[in-house]
Structures are given as structure tokens and as C-alpha cells.
Amino acid sequence: xxxxxxxxxxxxxxxxxxxxxxxxxxxxxxxxxxxxxxxxxxxxxxxxxxxxxxxxxxxxxxxxxxxxxxxxxxxxxxxxxxxxxxxxxxxxxxxxxxxxxxxxxxxxxxxxxxxxxxxxxxxxxxxxxxxxxxxxxxxxxxxxxxxxxxxxxxxxxxxxxxxxxxxxxxxxxxxxxxxxxxxxxxxxxxxxxxxxxxxxxxxxxxxxxxxxxxxxxxxxxxxxxxxxxxxxxxxxxxxxxxxxxxxxxxxxxxxxxxxxxxxxxxxxxxxxxxxxxxxxxxxxxxxxxxxxxxxxxxxxxxxxxxxxxxxxxxxxxxxxxxxxxxxxxxxxxxxxxxxxxxxxxxxxxxxxxxxxxxxxxxxxxxxxxxxxxxxxxxxxxxxxxxxxxxxxxxxxxxxxxxxxxxxxxxxxxx
Amino acid sequence: xxxxxxxxxxxxxxxxxxxxxxxxxxxxxxxxxxxxxxxxxxxxxxxxxxxxxxxxxxxxxxxxxxxxxxxxxxxxxxxxxxxxxxxxxxxxxxxxxxxxxxxxxxxxxxxxxxxxxxxxxxxxxxxxxxxxxxxxxxxxxxxxxxxxxxxxxxxxxxxxxxxxxxxxxxxxxxxxxxxxxxxxxxxxxxxxxxxxxxxxxxxxxxxxxxxxxxxxxxxxxxxxxxxxxxxxxxx
Numbered sequence: 001x002x003x004x005x006x007x008x009x010x011x012x013x014x015x016x017x018x019x020x021x022x023x024x025x026x027x028x029x030x031x032x033x034x035x036x037x038x039x040x041x042x043x044x045x046x047x048x049x050x051x052x053x054x055x056x057x058x059x060x061x062x063x064x065x066x067x068x069x070x071x072x073x074x075x076x077x078x079x080x081x082x083x084x085x086x087x088x089x090x091x092x093x094x095x096x097x098x099x100x101x102x103x104x105x106x107x108x109x110x111x112x113x114x115x116x117x118x119x120x121x122x123x124x125x126x127x128x129x130x131x132x133x134x135x136x137x138x139x140x141x142x143x144x145x146x147x148x149x150x151x152x153x154x155x156x157x158x159x160x161x162x163x164x165x166x167x168x169x170x171x172x173x174x175x176x177x178x179x180x181x182x183x184x185x186x187x188x189x190x191x192x193x194x195x196x197x198x199x200x201x202x203x204x205x206x207x208x209x210x211x212x213x214x215x216x217x218x219x220x221x222x223x224x225x226x227x228x229x230x231x232x233x234x235x236x237x238x239x240x241x242x243x244x245x246x247x248x249x250x251x252x253x254x255x256x257x258x259x260x261x262x263x264x265x266x267x268x269x270x271x272x273x274x275x276x277x278x279x280x281x282x283x284x285x286x287x288x289x290x291x292x293x294x295x296x297x298x299x300x301x302x303x304x305x306x307x308x309x310x311x312x313x314x315x316x317x318x319x320x321x322x323x324x325x326x327x328x329x330x331x332x333x334x335x336x337x338x339x340x341x342x343x344x345x346x347x348x349x350x351x352x353x354x355x356x357x358x359x360x361x362x363x364x365x366x367x368x369x370x371x372x373x374x375x376x377x378x379x380x381x382x383x384x385x386x387x388x389x390x391x392x393x394x395x396x397x398x399x400x401x402x403x404x405x406x407x408x409x410x411x412x413x414x
Numbered sequence: 415x416x417x418x419x420x421x422x423x424x425x426x427x428x429x430x431x432x433x434x435x436x437x438x439x440x441x442x443x444x445x446x447x448x449x450x451x452x453x454x455x456x457x458x459x460x461x462x463x464x465x466x467x468x469x470x471x472x473x474x475x476x477x478x479x480x481x482x483x484x485x486x487x488x489x490x491x492x493x494x495x496x497x498x499x500x501x502x503x504x505x506x507x508x509x510x511x512x513x514x515x516x517x518x519x520x521x522x523x524x525x526x527x528x529x530x531x532x533x534x535x536x537x538x539x540x541x542x543x544x545x546x547x548x549x550x551x552x553x554x555x556x557x558x559x560x561x562x563x564x565x566x567x568x569x570x571x572x573x574x575x576x577x578x579x580x581x582x583x584x585x586x587x588x589x590x591x592x593x594x595x596x597x598x599x600x601x602x603x604x605x606x607x608x609x610x611x612x613x614x615x616x617x618x619x620x621x622x623x624x625x626x627x628x629x630x631x632x633x634x635x636x637x638x639x640x641x642x643x644x645x646x647x648x649x
Contacts, residue, residue, distance in 0.1 A: 003532045010520040313516040316477055317530045317578070318505020320498045407478045410512055410590070411468065 004323060008330040011303065011310075018299050019335060025295035026339020026386050027346055033285040033382040034347025035354065040281045042373035044274050051267050053147045054205045056236035057245045059266065060252060062095045063259040094231035095258055102235055105252070110240030114141040115232040117222045123169075123215070124186040125177040132173055134187070134215045136222025145238040148203055148216070154181050155201025160218050166200035172212030174202055191227035286385075292339065293389035300332050300394045304401040311401050312409035321402035328398035329391065336390020340383035347382065425489025426450040427585055427618055428474060432483030435469050435641075443469035445641040446483070453585065456612040457620045458632035466641035467622040468590050474620060475508055475588040476500045487586075505534050509579030513591040515571035517563040523550060523574045524559040530581040549577040553607065569600030576607055587611060589621045593628060605631050 012019050067086040095101065098115050105113035117136040122129055139157040143149050149157050153171065160166045167187070169179075179185055184198045197217065204211055223229050237252070239245060245262035253260035264271060304311070311324055351372050359368045428451040435444040443466045451457065459467045472478040473485055476492055484493040487503060495503070504510075517526045527546040531537055537545055550559050553573040563571055572592060579587055587608070593601035605628050611617045612633070623629055634648040 003529065007518070007521075007529070010518070010525075014520045309514075309516060310518050313512075313518070314529075315501070316475075316504065316510050316512075317533070318501045318503070318508075319533060320501045322498070323533070407472045410472075410477075 004326045005330055007314075008327050008334065011307065011327075012331055012334060015303070018302070019338075022292075022296050022299045022335045023338045023342060025292040026289075026336055026390065027342035029285075029289040029292035029389075030340050030343025030382045030386045031346035031350055032288050033385070034344065034378050035350040036281055036285050037378050037382075038347075038351050038372045038374065039354065039370060040277060041375070041378070042371040044277070045373055046371040047270065047274075050206055051263060051270070052242050054151070054207060054210060055263050055266060056145050057239045057242055057263050058237035058249045058252065059261050060095065060101070060235040060237065060256065061259045061261070062093050062233040064257060065253075065259050094228065094233050095235060098232035098235060101256060105235070105237060111248075112141075112144040112238045114138060114145040114236050115219070116142070116234050116236055117219055117226060117228065117232055118234055119222065119226040119228075120190055121215075121225060122188040123173070123177060124188060125179050125183070128177050130173060130176050132169070132213050132215050134167075134217055134222055134225065136217055136219035136226075138219050142216075142236075145236045148205070151203045151205045153202050153204050157201070157216070159200040160216070163198055163200040165195055165197045165221060166217070167197040168201035168203060168216040169199060170211035170214050171202050171204045172208060173215065174199070176212065187225060189225045189227065193225050193227050195221070195225050197221075289385055289389050292386070293393040296332050296335055296390050297393040297396065299335070300328055301397040301400075303331065304328060304397045307401070308404060308409055311404050312406040315404070315406040316410070324402040324404075325395075325398045328401050329394050332390045332394020332398070333387060335394075336387045339390070340386040343386065344379050344383060347379065425486070427453050427488060429486040429489075430470075430474060430480075430483065431486065433470075433473050433480040433485060434482040435466075435473055435478065436481045443641055444473060444480070447473075447641075447643060449474075449636070449643070449646075451586075451618050451620065453618055454612050454616045455618045455620075456608060456631075456633045457618070457636060458629035458634070459620065459622045459636045459638065460624060460626070460629050461638035463624070465638040467624075467638055469641070470638065471588055471590050471620065471622050475510060476504055477510075505530060506582055507584050507586065509581070509584040509587045511572070511575050511579050511587065511589040511592045513594040515563065515568075515575045517571060517574060517578070519563055522560050522562055523555060523566065523570075523577075526563070526574060527578045527581055530578060534582050536582070546577075546581070549580055550574070553577050568596055569603060572596060572600070572604055573607070576604065580611075585617055587617060587619045589619065591622055591624070593623065593625065601625070601628060 067083075070083050070086065072083060073081050094117075095115075102113045102115050105111050114137065119134055121132060121134045123132050137157075137160075139160055143157055152168070155168065157168070160168065167185075174180065177185065179199060181199055181202065184196055187195045187197050217225070219232075223231060237248075239248060242263075246264055249260045249262040249265070252258075314324065314327075351374060354370050355372055357369060430447050430449045433444060433447045434442065436442045445466075447470060459470060461467050469478070473480050476485065476487065479493070484491050486492065487507060492500060492503070517523070518529070521529070524543070524546055527549055528542055531542050531545055547556065547559060550556055553576060555570060555573055555577065558566055558570055563574070566574065572595075576587075576592075579589075589608070593604050596604065608619045608621060609631065612619050621628075621632065629635055632648070634646070636643060637645040
């Protein structure tokens with residue numbers, strides 16, 4: 001085995017220029033792979049972090065996925081009855097026994113829960129009307145399920161309790177209304193209740209839809225505004241381990257019967273975009289590596305062609321087909337390995353170069369440069385793919401080399 | 415060199431029984447050849463171009479398989495052996511010298527001789543280098559051991575190829591027109607070596623040549639025409 005590596009090394013060393021070409025092909029493929037994946041993953045990780053940060057991990061809603069069994073179904077349990085478009089029951093909406101449910105959730109390990117009442121309202125300031133979602137919260141509890149406190153750029157959640165009819169609004173909403181801290185605006189609910197509320201805080205999450213269309217008030221205040229005394233229509237849950245959100249959501253839904261959504265379900269549209277984005281990223285970078293692999297294939301093929309005599313002599317000396325295959329496979333893998341090493345260095349340099357780029361416009365999140373993922377796993381994956389590609393690319397010419405008949409070669413040369 | 419196996423006193427070193435080599439296209443290269451070689455024989459195979467000299471040598475050297483008949487090495491029929499088993503036999507028991515030296519151009523004379531020794535793996539560590547140096551020294555190449563083949567003269571290259579053929583101490587050396595590219599003096603030098611290998615070391619050398627003067631130096635001469643043996647003298 002060492003002998004074959006020695007012979008392969010000798011053959012490669014004498015063809016520096018060709019080896020350099022194949023190595024740089026692989027290196028470029030690896031470098032681009034690393035840079036593009038770092039860019040994409042950096043952005044996606046940032047985005048998901050933002051979602052997890054801002055949105056609750058699990059939301060329990062005052063809805064059910066399946067309507068309550070209807071009379072026709074109950075009367076004929078074995079019949080094939082399908083009922084569609086069941087009109088929601090005309091009852092006071094809200095999560096029943098919300099207080100008990102919150103207490104039960106809080107009793108679980110690594111789970112924080114907070115009841116909220118969420119409803120639409122019209123914000124009026126001067127002649128401007130903007131519709132927004134008002135969430136009624138209990139500040140102390142809410143701080144445990146949401147990181148909104150971190151995103152406050154003026155005031156604090158607790159200020160809601162110190163201000164009579166206080167309201168915290170997103171900066172986007174404030175800009176649309178032309179309102180600032182301490183200003184008083186009129187809030188009108190669909191139930192017709194009109195409240196005069198004072199801005200007690202501003203927040204910026206970096207997600208525009210949230211910043212432009214959300215406001216927070218005390219739970220009690222919102223219950224008055226929505227004319228739904230003592231009603232809670234959502235329970236927000238935050239978990240110590242965010243990856244457990246989906247199974248936990250299913251568990252809660254099966255226990256309580258209320259519709260329960262994990263953050264993955266709520267952000268399914270964004271996550272689907274990421275899947276497509278990843279598919280594009282990996283197919284583009286995969287194509288680059290494929291081209292590099294063809295380079296290796298081409299060069300090993302040329303070497304096999306040039307080395308026909310040497311292959312024949314090695315076989316006549318008593319080297320087996322397996323030996324010859326190893327000989328050329330090693331040459332391809334060495335090219336792949338060198339390419340991977342150079343590519344990793346090049347990729348790291350490209351990432352740092354990208355990190356230097358500054359955008360003229362500042363995004364709502366405040367970032368004006370690329371967010372890059374500098375995870376070592378990307379380097380490992382790129383190197384692994386490069387070695388795989390190099391191996392596969394050299395297998396075909398290596399097999400052809402091993403099948404050469406020494407008699408044919410020697411006869412041709414004589 | 416390993417002593418003859420006492421359990422097989424009757425078996426010749428190499429034997430061809432009814433060996434025929436026919437190409438798939440139909441041309442017959444070697445026709446029904448029956449030959450036996452003992453130890454210490456110096457055999458010259460002669461014949462006009464295309465008479466099947468080289469083809470016969472490839473059959474005897476286990477590089478090619480006969481389409482009919484068989485070749486036995488040390489009494490062992492090789493027809494049923496796998497390609498890898500044949501390769502192992504070539505490595506351990508046979509040595510080849512071709513018309514072109516066929517040294518690996520990237521490696522020094524010493525490396526070229528070491529390669530088959532290392533592949534066989536019977537010798538380890540510094541013993542490999544000692545053996546290769548001893549072989550090169552015996553063939554007058556001691557000073558040129560570190561040189562690349564392209565830095566050697568034609569005669570030196572061919573002697574290096576002989577050293578490589580001897581690397582694993584084979585009982586049998588097969589040479590295909592080894593002097594085809596050499597001048598008279600160098601060609602005679604190679605035959606001197608072959609003579610020494612047979613007479614002093616008891617090896618068997620089978621040489622294909624079309625030079626009648628050199629063929630006369632052999633102890634046994636086989637003449638081929640159209641793949642058939644027409645004469646087998648001496649021995």
C-alpha cells in the first residue's frame with residue numbers, strides 16, 4: 001500500500017503543471033462552496049434566530065382543528081359521513097380554563113407560558129388610521145416567553161403598568177402614524193370600544209410585518225378594549241430546548257384539544273423558501289465541484305493514457321489489477337485532498353472578504369453587511385465532497401488502467 | 415535462489431503442453447507447442463518476424479493464457495489460476511526483460527529495482543535497499559544507482575532492467591529481444607550476464623532474439639516458423 005502511494009507520488013511530482021491545474025480546479029470548487037454556503041446559512045440562521053427570538057416557540061389558540069362531532073356523525077358512527085363547512089359555534093370565544101392550563105404548562109420542566117388576548121384595533125392619530133394587532137399581556141409573565149424586552153428601543157415592558165392605558169408600539173407603526181414616545185392616540189376596536197392610549201414604549205424586532213403592525217397593552221386593558229372581560233385567546237409558550245417545539249406542540253394539542261402551533265408550523269412559508277434556497281445553493285456549488293471532478297477525471301485519464309507502458313510493466317512484474325487501481329485512485333485522491341486544503345484556505349479568505357463589504361442602505365435590523373456562518377462543518381462538508389468527487393472521478397480511468405492487457409502493450413511497443 | 419523442491423523430482427521447471435494461442439479474430443500465433451525446460455538452461459528462441467516467438471514467450475511467462483493446452487510452472491498447471499494468482503507467480507518466480515527497458519521514468523535505477531522487492535514484501539526495511547544495491551553492483555551499475563533512467567545509457571538501462579528482473583531471485587528469466595536496441599558490444603554484455611546467470615547461478619534464461627550470432631551462445635536453440643517448432647537443438 002505504501003509502495004503504491006510512493007509510486008503515485010513519484011508520478012504526480014513529475015507532472016507538476018497538470019497536477020496544479022486539477023488541484024486548483026478542486027480548490028476553486030471547494031472555496032466557492034464554502035463561501036456561498038456560509039452566506040446562505042449565515043442569513044438563514046440569523047433569520048431563524050430572529051423568528052425564534054421574537055415569536056413564541058408554541059402558540060395555543062382558541063380554535064380547534066377539527067369541528068366538534070356533529071349530530072349526523074354521532075348518530076351513525078360506522079357510516080361514511082363527511083360534513084364540510086361547519087359554521088363555528090356562536091359562543092364566547094377564548095381558551096377555556098386558561099388559568100389552569102397555564103399553571104399546568106408552567107409546572108413542566110423547561111416550559112414558560114403566558115396568557116394573552118390578541119385582537120385587531122384601529123389606531124388613529126390626527127387624520128391617520130392604521131390597523132394593527134394589539135396583544136394584551138401580563139408584563140412579568142410575558143418577559144419569560146418573549147424576547148421583546150430586548151428589542152425595546154424606548155421604555156420597558158413594565159412601563160405598561162405605570163402608565164394609565166399605556167401602549168407599546170413597533171417603530172414602523174409609529175413612523176406610519178407619525179407618533180412618538182408619550183404621545184396619546186385613539187384606539188378603536190371592532191367591538192366599538194374607543195380608548196385613548198399613551199405611547200409607553202417603542203420596539204424594533206427587525207421583522208417589518210411585526211414592527212409595522214403590532215402593539216402591546218396590558219391584558220386587562222385589552223380585555224376592556226376588545227370587550228371580552230376575563231377572556232384569553234392565546235397561550236404563548238417558550239421552551240428551554242427550541243428543537244422540542246413540534247413534539248411538545250403535538251403533546252399539548254392532544255391534551256387540551258386547542259389548536260397548538262409550533263414556530264415551525266407558523267413560519268412554514270419562510271422555512272419552505274429556505275428549502276428551495278438550499279436546493280439552489282447546493283446544486284450550484286455541486287455543479288462547480290462536478291466541473292472540478294471532470295478536471296480530475298480528464299487528468300487521470302490522460303495520465304493513464306501516457307502511462308500505458310508503465311502500467312504494462314508493473315503488471316508484467318506481478319502487480320495485480322487491484323494494485324493498479326489503487327495507484328491511480330491514490331493520484332486522484334491526492335489531487336482532491338490538496339484541492340480541499342487549498343480550497344479551505346481560499347474559502348476562509350473569501351468569507352473574510354465578503355465580511356468587509358458594507359451596504360449603503362441600512363436594513364431594518366440594523367445590519368449593513370453580510371451575515372456569515374463560519375461553522376467548521378461547512379469546511380468539513382466541502383472537503384468531504386471534494387474527496388468524494390475526486391475519488392469517483394478517478395475510479396473510472398483507474399479501472400480502465402487496471403484492465404490494460406500487458407501483452408497488447410508490449411507487443412505494440414516491440 | 416531456492417533449492418529445487420525435492421517432493422517434485424520429476425517436474426521440469428517450466429513446461430508447455432500442447433500450448434496454442436489463437437486470437438479471437440482467428441489468427442493462430444502459437445500452434446501446439448510442447449516444451450520442457452530444466453534448471454540452468456540457456457535457451458534462445460529464434461525465427462522470422464511474426465513467427466510467434468514473442469507470443470510463445472508471453473505464454474511461458476504467464477503474461478498470456480493459451481487458448482488450448484496448458485503451461486505448468488514447477489509442475490503446477492497454471493490454466494485454472496486467477497489473474498491475481500498468475501500475477502503473484504510472476505512476481506515471485508519470474509523475471510522479465512523487454513526490448514525496451516521499460517523502467518519507470520520517474521524513479522531512479524535503485525527505486526526501479528526496489529519496486530518489485532517491496533511489492534513481494536519478503537524483505538523488509540534496509541534489507542530491500544541492500545538487495546537492490548547488490549544487484550545493481552553485480553551488474554556494474556553501483557555508481558549509477560541514484561540516476562534516473564533518462565540519465566543512463568542504453569546498455570546501462572537494459573542492465574538495470576535485468577537487475578529488476580532478478581529482484582525477487584527468480585528461477586526463470588524471460589527476455590524478449592533484450593538486445594534489439596543495443597549495439598554489438600552492449601548486446602554481447604547482456605548475453606554475458608545471461609550466461610553467468612545460467613552457468614554460475616543455475617537460473618534458466620529464455621531469450622527471444624533474431625540475431626543468429628547471439629543465439630549461438632545459448633546452450634539450446636528453438637526455431638519457430640508460423641507458430642510451430644521446426645527445430646530444437648542443444649540442451
